[in-house]
Amino acid sequence: MGIEQWITLPGPGKHIVLISGDEEYRSEEALPMLAQVLAKHHGFKCTVLFAIDPATGLVDPNCQTNIPGMHLLDTADMVVLFVRFRELPDADMAHFVRYVEAGKPLLGIRTSTHAFRYSRNPASPFARYSCNQPDGGFGRQVLGEKWVGHHGKHRVESTRAVPRPTGHPILRGVGNIWGPTDVYAVNPPPDVEVLVDGHVLTGMNPADPVKPNTPTMPVAWIRELKGARVFCSTMGAATDLRDRSLRRLLVNGIYWCLGMENQIDPHRSVDPVGSYNPTDYGLRKEPTGKRPAEFFQ
Numbered sequence: 123m124g125i126e127q128w129i130t131l132p133g134p135g136k137h138i139v140l141i142s143g144d145e146e147y148r149s150e151e152a153l154p155m156l157a158q159v160l161a162k163h164h165g166f167k168c169t170v171l172f173a174i175d176p177a178t179g180l181v182d183p184n185c186q187t188n189i190p191g192m193h194l195l196d197t198a199d200m201v202v203l204f205v206r207f208r209e210l211p212d213a214d215m216a217h218f219v220r221y222v223e224a225g226k227p228l229l230g231i232r233t234s235t236h237a238f239r240y241s242r243n244p245a246s247p248f249a250r251y252s253c254n255q256p257d258g259g260f261g262r263q264v265l266g267e268k269w270v271g272h273h274g275k276h277r278v279e280s281t282r283a284v285p286r287p288t289g290h291p292i293l294r295g296v297g298n299i300w301g302p303t304d305v306y307a308v309n310p311p312p313d314v315e316v317l318v319d320g321h322v323l324t325g326m327n328p329a330d331p332v333k334p335n336t337p338t339m340p341v342a343w344i345r346e347l348k349g350a351r352v353f354c355s356t357m358g359a360a361t362d363l364r365d366r367s368l369r370r371l372l373v374n375g376i377y378w379c380l381g382m383e384n385q386i387d388p389h390r391s392v393d394p395v396g397s398y399n400p401t402d403y404g405l406r407k408e409p410t411g412k413r414p415a416e417f418f419q
Contacts (some may be wrong), residue, residue, distance in 0.1 A: 173205075201227070212248060232359060306341070
């Protein structure tokens with residue numbers, strides 16, 4: 123492989139592949155942190171894939187056509203997806219589509235509702251996953267929703283997420299969540315089970331009041347699709363993941379997706395390994411200037 127284009131953290135447990143690649147919410151920072159939590163505190167083997175500029179070997183979320191390591195999905199036990207508007211070569215995309223259509227577990231974060239957009243090669247056999255398809259493509263057909271719009275005002279109104287009192291094992295140890303990103307507008311299908319509702323706040327601080335006369339929106343839900351367990355959270359930007367309850371929600375969701383809900387322990391650590399100081403979100407104008415290993419403590 124030459125210079126490492128993906129990073130694997132060893133662990134005795136199941137193999138989780140975490141796929142980053144979005145231009146705005148710093149998935150290249152969020153997923154390495156989450157992988158370290160899963161590997162160190164929970165014993166999973168974790169591999170993180172990145173959008174890589176093939177000319178430089180550097181992580182560049184604006185490179186929508188290259189995520190090396192997709193073949194690792196052929197033997198993965200679990201996939202965590204945090205991408206936006208990707209259009210991978212058919213040979214790489216085939217690994218992802220086979221994984222999904224084999225009915226294997228999947229967790230999608232934030233922009234994964236609009237994970238793929240085929241503009242360069244609309245004749246691709248995988249263009250059916252494009253977010254601009256009439257049926258909503260991958261987002262709506264697999265995760266349960268595609269991109270609809272911002273429900274809260276972007277970069278003006280933050281999110282307070284409140285778990286529903288369902289007793290679902292994913293919610294063990296999960297309290298109210300605050301994140302600086304806004305609530306997405308969603309309308310998931312009736313076969314999903316909503317776990318967490320998002321309240322729009324009037325400002326960008328956790329103590330800001332809820333915006334009056336504004337309905338909540340689901341921000342985390344689950345569904346079972348062709349035998350696969352699927353979890354989706356529209357929260358999860360790198361800055362959102364400073365919230366411990368959101369980290370626990372995602373970790374618990376991974377256990378559930380893997381059919382390991384009996385092992386969800388609300389007291390087991392979800393603390394970052396080392397310091398975690400994520401970059402504020404916003405559309406990235408330049409490459410990161412970093413290699414994959416530089417995103418790990």
